[in-house]
Amino acid sequence: MSYSIQNLEDGSSLFTSTEPFTLANGRVLEHWQLCYETFGHLNKQRDNVVLIHHALSVGPHVAATKANPKKGWWQAMVGPGKAIDTDRYHVICINNLGSCFGSTSPVTTNQVTSKPWAGDFPEVMMEDMVHSQKLLLDHLGIERLYAMIGNSMGAMVSLTWAIAYPDSVQRLLLTSSSYKAYPANIANRRIQQESIRLDPAFQDGNYEPDAQLNGFRLARKLGLYTYRNAAEWNRRFNSFNNIGMRDDEINSYMDYNADLFCRSFDANCYLVLTAAMDRYDVTQQYESLAATFGRITAKTTVISVESDILFTPQQQQELYQGLLKGRVDCHYINHPSQYGHDAFLVETGAFDRYLRVFLD
Amino acid sequence: MSYSIQNLEDGSSLFTSTEPFTLANGRVLEHWQLCYETFGHLNKQRDNVVLIHHALSVGPHVAATKANPKKGWWQAMVGPGKAIDTDRYHVICINNLGSCFGSTSPVTTNQVTSKPWAGDFPEVMMEDMVHSQKLLLDHLGIERLYAMIGNSMGAMVSLTWAIAYPDSVQRLLLTSSSYKAYPANIANRRIQQESIRLDPAFQDGNYEPDAQLNGFRLARKLGLYTYRNAAEWNRRFNSFNNIGMRDDEINSYMDYNADLFCRSFDANCYLVLTAAMDRYDVTQQYESLAATFGRITAKTTVISVESDILFTPQQQQELYQGLLKGRVDCHYINHPSQYGHDAFLVETGAFDRYLRVFLD
Numbered sequence: 001m002s003y004s005i006q007n008l009e010d011g012s013s014l015f016t017s018t019e020p021f022t023l024a025n026g027r028v029l030e031h032w033q034l035c036y037e038t039f040g041h042l043n044k045q046r047d048n049v050v051l052i053h054h055a056l057s058v059g060p061h062v063a064a065t066k067a068n069p070k071k072g073w074w075q076a077m078v079g080p081g082k083a084i085d086t087d088r089y090h091v092i093c094i095n096n097l098g099s100c101f102g103s104t105s106p107v108t109t110n111q112v113t114s115k116p117w118a119g120d121f122p123e124v125m126m127e128d129m130v131h132s133q134k135l136l137l138d139h140l141g142i143e144r145l146y147a148m149i150g151n152s153m154g155a156m157v158s159l160t161w162a163i164a165y166p167d168s169v170q171r172l173l174l175t176s177s178s179y180k181a182y183p184a185n186i187a188n189r190r191i192q193q194e195s196i197r198l199d200p201a202f203q204d205g206n207y208e209p210d211a212q213l214n215g216f217r218l219a220r221k222l223g224l225y226t227y228r229n230a231a232e233w234n235r236r237f238n239s240f241n242n243i244g245m246r247d248d249e250i251n252s253y254m255d256y257n258a259d260l261f262c263r264s265f266d267a268n269c270y271l272v273l274t275a276a277m278d279r280y281d282v283t284q285q286y287e288s289l290a291a292t293f294g295r296i297t298a299k300t301t302v303i304s305v306e307s308d309i310l311f312t313p314q315q316q317q318e319l320y321q322g323l324l325k326g327r328v329d330c331h332y333i334n335h336p337s338q339y340g341h342d343a344f345l346v347e348t349g350a351f352d353r354y355l356r357v358f359l360d
Numbered sequence: 361m362s363y364s365i366q367n368l369e370d371g372s373s374l375f376t377s378t379e380p381f382t383l384a385n386g387r388v389l390e391h392w393q394l395c396y397e398t399f400g401h402l403n404k405q406r407d408n409v410v411l412i413h414h415a416l417s418v419g420p421h422v423a424a425t426k427a428n429p430k431k432g433w434w435q436a437m438v439g440p441g442k443a444i445d446t447d448r449y450h451v452i453c454i455n456n457l458g459s460c461f462g463s464t465s466p467v468t469t470n471q472v473t474s475k476p477w478a479g480d481f482p483e484v485m486m487e488d489m490v491h492s493q494k495l496l497l498d499h500l501g502i503e504r505l506y507a508m509i510g511n512s513m514g515a516m517v518s519l520t521w522a523i524a525y526p527d528s529v530q531r532l533l534l535t536s537s538s539y540k541a542y543p544a545n546i547a548n549r550r551i552q553q554e555s556i557r558l559d560p561a562f563q564d565g566n567y568e569p570d571a572q573l574n575g576f577r578l579a580r581k582l583g584l585y586t587y588r589n590a591a592e593w594n595r596r597f598n599s600f601n602n603i604g605m606r607d608d609e610i611n612s613y614m615d616y617n618a619d620l621f622c623r624s625f626d627a628n629c630y631l632v633l634t635a636a637m638d639r640y641d642v643t644q645q646y647e648s649l650a651a652t653f654g655r656i657t658a659k660t661t662v663i664s665v666e667s668d669i670l671f672t673p674q675q676q677q678e679l680y681q682g683l684l685k686g687r688v689d690c691h692y693i694n695h696p697s698q699y700g701h702d703a704f705l706v707e708t709g710a711f712d713r714y715l716r717v718f719l720d
Contacts, residue, residue, distance in 0.1 A: 181603075184585070184593035186610050191581050198574050200560060214558050221551050222582065225544070230672050233544035243541075243639055250546050279603055309669050312590050 003139045011067025012037045012060060012102060015136045027122035031111045034136050035102025036060050036094040037068075039078055040086030042142075050084055050147045050359075051137075052093040053154030053161075056273055057223075057261065059101025060093040076348035083355035089146065094136060096129045096157060098272040106205070106268030119205020121272055126160040126280050133157075134165060147171035147359060148298070151344050152311065153273065156280050159319075163282055163295050172298035173358050175344050175351075176305055178315040179292075179322055180281035185310065188226060189274045192219035196267050205268045216267040217258040224257050229307035229340035283322075293326025300330040301358050305343040363499045371427025372397045372420060372462060375496045387482040391471040394496050395462020396420050396454040397428075399438055400446030402502075410444055410507045410719075411497075412453040413514030413521075416633055417583075417621065419461025420453040436708035443715035449506065454496060456489045456517060458632040466565070466628030479565020481632055486520040486640050493517075494525060507531035507719060508658070511704050512671065513633065516640050519679075523642055523655050532658035533718050535704050535711075536665055538675040539652075539682055540641035545670065548586060549634045552579035556627050565628045576627040577618040584617050589667035589700035643682075653686025660690040661718050665703040 002019035012035050021029045037060040042049065052062055054073070063072035063079055063086075078084045078091055095103040098121070106121040137145075148169050150158030155177030162169045178185075199215025201207055236253070240246030286292040300323055304316035313334050323330040335350060337343045344351055362379035372395050381389045397420040402409065412422055414433070423432035423439055423446075438444045438451055455463040458481070466481040497505075508529050510518030515537030522529045538545075559575025561567055596613070600606030646652040660683055664676035673694050683690040695710060697703045704711055 182590065182594055183597035183606070183610055184588075184590035186607060187581075187585050187593055187614060190611060190614065191578060191585060194578055194581070195555065198578065199558070218551060218554055218558065221547075221554070225547050225551060228544075230542065230544035230669065231674065233547055234542055237543035243641060243644070246543070247546060247638060250543055251550060254547060254550065278607060281603060284603070309590065314591065 003135070005139070008035075009067065011065045014102065015139065017135070019135075021128075021132060021135075023122055024125040024127045025123050029104060029122075032097070032104040032132065033102070033108070034094050034097070034104070034132060036092055036136070037062065037065070039063055039065065039091040040089050042090040046142050047144060047146060048089050049137075049142050049145050050089045050091045050149060051133075051145050051158075052078075052084075052091060053148070053150035053157040054093055054096070054099075055152035055154050056270075056277075057265065059099060060095045061101070062091065062093045073345065077351065077355060083352040084149070084359070089359075092137075092142075094133050096153075096273070097132050098124045098129070098269060098276065100266040100269040105266070106272060107266050118268055121268060123279075124272060124276050126156050126276055126282075127164065129157050129276070130161045130164055134161070134168070137168075143168065145169050145171075147173065149173045149175075149355075149358075150177065151175045152177055152341065153277055156277065159282055160280075162298050162300070163286075163292060166295050166297045169296075169298040171358065172296070172300040173303070173355070174300065174316075174319070175303040176308060176311050176316075176341055177319070178280075178311055179319040180283065181278050182315055186278050188222070188310070189278055192222050193271055193274060195219040195222070196271060202267060205271070207267070213262060213267050216270065217255075217262050219270070220258040220261045221254045224254060226310045227341045229309060229338055231307060231338040232340055235338065289322045290325040293322045293328055296323070296326060296328045298328075300328050301333065301354070302330065303333045303335055303344075303354060305335045305337050305340060307338050308341045308343070310341040363495070365499070368395075369427065371425045374462065375499065377495070379495075381488075381492060381495075383482055384485040384487045385483050389464060389482075392457070392464040392492065393462070393468070394454050394457070394464070394492060396452055396496065397422065397425070398453075399423055399425065399451040400440075400449050402450040406502050407504060407506060408449050409497075409502050409505050410449045410451045410509060411493075411505050411518075412438075412444075412451060413508070413510035413517040414453055414456070414459075415512035415514050416630075416637075417625065419459060420455045421461070422451065422453045433705065437711065437715060443712045444509070444719070449719075452497075452502075454493050456513075456633070457492050458484045458489070458629060458636065460626040460629040465626070466632060467626050478628055481628060483639075484632060484636050486516050486636055487524065489517050489636070490521045490524055494521070494528070497528075503528065505529050505531075507533065509533045509535075509715075510537065511535045512537055512701065513637055516637065519642055520640075522658050522660070523646075523652060526655045526657045529656075529658040531718065532656070532660040533663070533715070534660065534676075534679070535663040536668060536671050536676075536701055537679070538640075538671055539679045540643065541638050542675055546638050548582070548670070549638055552582050553631055553634060555579040555582070556631060562627065565631070567627070573622060573627050576630065577615075577622050579630070580618040580621045581614045584614060586670045587701045589669060589698055591667060591698040592700055595698065649682045650685040653682045653688055656683070656686060656688045658688075660688050661693065661714070662690065663693045663695055663704075663714060665695045665697050665700060667698050668701045668703070670701040 006014045015034045058073040095101040106117045155174040195215045195218045283292045304313040320332040366374045375394045418433040455461040466477045515534040555575045643652045664673040680692040
């Protein structure tokens with residue numbers, strides 16, 4: 001049997017394939033796996049599935065479960081009676097290929113060499129994440145999604161999916177993203193990638209498991225800097241009258257967040273995923289913008305955040321314009337906020353309302 | 361004699377002092393020097409002086425001269441018939457204390473130890489730059505400036521000056537700056553400083569003169585990233601249809617600029633100057649915002665750039681509000697532009713007009 005599913009102790013599931021998977025770049029994964037979590041029950045018609053695509057930094061643990069009571073990254077949004085109501089919907093979140101939360105990635109073992117992939121992991125594209133996840137849904141007998149929701153990098157996966165498999169998606173929500181990589185984002189990621197690679201402890205990706213990767217920490221600080229708008233940094237720290245105390249607070253905040261992230265995330269995975277974002281462009285395979293977006297049949301909502309300096313509203317207005325050209329039934333919200341790119345994680349009140357309208 | 365002036369071959373002048381200079385932090389420079397350039401002639405009344413305060417990355421070479429025909433950093437603005445008309449004005453630009461273009465800094469020799477200061481250079485504040493420059497102007501017999509013009513970090517020096525020595529300034533132009541360090545800027549600089557310090561080649565500031573400082577190059581790339589707005593990055597690179605070619609161009613652009621900068625600038629100086637910006641706050645010595653700005657007698661213009669993500673228009677509106685509270689005769693322009701923080705260097709047409717209005 002090519003595919004199997006194993007239920008893990010922490011409530012997540014592991015989809016394992018011995019069917020080789022050919023990546024967009026031609027390389028082949030002989031064995032591969034996807035880790036995913038589900039919330040709520042699949043109905044008999046199998047038509048109540050909401051697939052959530054997670055952002056770069058997080059994994060499939062969207063909300064706490066009995067088996068894994070740790071708070072999820074979208075805890076406020078997913079649960080009984082919440083905006084993504086698990087009394088109604090069967091929510092699935094799959095760890096993207098290349099990410100370090102259970103799916104095949106630099107931290108898993110290459111079964112051909114019996115060693116972790118580490119720095120030798122092949123490059124992956126958004127298409128690879130999509131096709132691998134589609135195989136999992138097919139295996140689960142889920143043909144059509146009630147809704148697909150993606151945030152940031154997750155929205156790139158969602159959009160790629162809705163174009164590749166239009167009939168499988170009824171509703172599509174894309175938050176804080178774009179339809180292609182933009183130069184300013186590439187530049188930003190390039191600096192982060194270089195910071196990781198310049199660190200002598202990184203050793204071309206073959207670092208010790210417990211290595212202190214200062215370049216990775218620094219990369220994350222740059223990420224953090226751009227995830228929040230200047231106004232949000234000011235709101236957080238401007239109350240300090242003492243310059244020394246304020247600077248200590250800023251340093252501690254950055255150190256704390258970078259440490260937290262670097263303990264839970266893997267540097268090679270970060271390189272693989274950010275490179276996938278660099279190569280992202282949904283129009284590449286099709287004749288035109290209109291032909292690309294014309295494939296989408298899902299009712300689509302695009303949300304940008306007014307103060308997002310990373311995935312600017314302009315990028316998302318261009319995505320919206322593309323959807324209009326493709327005659328997609330779509331809708332655009334420029335969320336007024338000081339919180340920048342991370343608003344979808346922070347402003348749960350507003351996003352609760354957006355999600356309820358979107359799902360109904 | 362405590363002070364002397366020496367004219368150098370490249371047309372710049374070196375002001376040397378054997379009078380000890382006590383820095384704001386209490387440390388004393390026993391010997392110190394300031395390098396400066398002048399353009400146009402000082403009139404008999406000595407009342408046609410325009411003092412320009414340069415930004416972080418550049419020095420006193422504002423425009424080409426016979427002795428130094430190399431293009432200056434504000435070539436389009438300074439010269440005969442230009443906005444800052446050297447047929448009318450005697451323009452002076454002094455290299456700030458701590459910067460590597462001739463003034464006392466980590467690259468000059470500590471005459472007590474007969475070695476370059478390198479990593480042992482004391483911390484300097486904007487006040488130190490101001491007081492040292494005031495001693496030079498006093499020595500030159502210049503009591504009152506027709507105008508003082510500062511860009512970015514230069515505007516921090518200018519504003520500090522106009523508050524410390526209000527009677528010495530008639531007109532004040534502050535472009536792309538703020539009245540204090542803001543948390544987002546501190547965070548940004550902190551990442552750059554850390555990048556420099558993490559580099560093993562940096563060796564706590566005691567690097568070899570020809571060392572390849574990759575951390576410094578990376579810091580500069582981050583600087584470059586924030587100096588330009590996302591829209592400007594897109595304008596520059598969005599025409600590439602081939603993803604690989606576009607990414608190569610982005611990488612080359614960043615590499616080229618970082619190399620260019622790191623060849624002309626010193627990493628220790630960069631740390632000293634960015635730390636001075638971190639500690640910048642003109643209100644610290646005075647009772648209130650109104651009391652601080654109430655000292656200024658110069659007619660003042662504040663220019664922000666609409667798309668500046670580094671020194672945001674909001675910071676400069678707060679500066680403008682402070683000036684209004686201090687009942688300063690002032691004027692605010694939010695320059696509409698896609699060029700971000702660097703607009704004053706790029707959009708010479710618009711800044712030509714602003715400068716002509718300001719100086720008349």
